[in-house]
Amino acid sequence: MREPFEKLVEQHAGTVLRVCRVMLGSHDAEDAWSETFLAALRGYPDLPDTANTEAWLVTIARRKAIDVLRARKRQPAPVEEVPEAPTALGIPGGDDADLWHAVAGLPDKQRQAVAYHYVAGLPYAEIAGILGGSTDAARRAAADGIKNLRKSYQGATTEGAPS
């Protein structure tokens, strides 16, 4: 028995938003979120009853994020729209944008593995299915990603991190 689509939105809206942020940063994440849930609503009646709905949503979100990244490459943002604001990067308690900035700096595979495991909570076997490669490789990519984040994002150090 398949539950009403509304339940998926209630349960996974926040997770999908955070996955999209990890992939794209705060602004474009909202477009990817919208595209993800609209595509999911369209395809929902055809989803097999046994499917893991969260993994399914994350897979769609990944595809939509890649679409956004491709579109970005085709249309580079005009330089005048990027403000020369001082960055709070590295200052504990600074805006969340710093975190997303640090995450965005990770190599692609690490960024995705971190998003799917630590943000979406998917097991490594599912992540291997999404990324291709072995379960061990997915686990290693996530671990390397976290190690790199510790170096580049001060908020992640023991004294700065929320308990």
Add this chain to the structure above:
Amino acid sequence: MNDFLITPSDDDGTLARLRLRLERAAAAEGLLDVAYTTVDSPVGTLLLAATPKGLVRVAYGIEDHDHVLDTLAQRLSQRVLRAPKRLDAAARELDEYFGRRRQMFDLPLDLSLSKGFRQLVQRHLPEIGYGQTRTYGQVAELVGNPKAARAVGTACATNPLPLVVPCHRVLPADGTPGRYVGGREAKVTLLSLEAA
């Protein structure tokens, strides 16, 4: 240890905005098979659901709204989304009804949740005007099947659109309020509202 990745900051506001955007996009793309909302009323929280054809379900709290949504997903479409905009007119007319500013509902209805004799009865119920009542037997006569009083009772008990399709105006012949999908107390409340 890695909590910093799942600490939401201003997610609630963002998600509320995104929900609204999804509701609009789904309607525009024709993917909003079942839109629903809930409204407060003197007979408790009511769930209102509509297909593109019209209002398809009004449900009392005692029917268990989660269960009602599950049933809509099974019987109509799994594309069920909280999307209040499609229910704006229904919510307004109900509000006017409870405020004694409306005696008849003027809403497109989707009767696809009931079939056969039950639907026939439900189609005839709006002929019982505001403030009037009929017995189950009288309604059986009204639909041309005088011996079907018991089946009329079943049709009333399974009415997917209570309030709007006024099954509360149908009573047992013994003068008691009888059973009601929203509970006996709700039926009495509606009858006294209309009698005032």
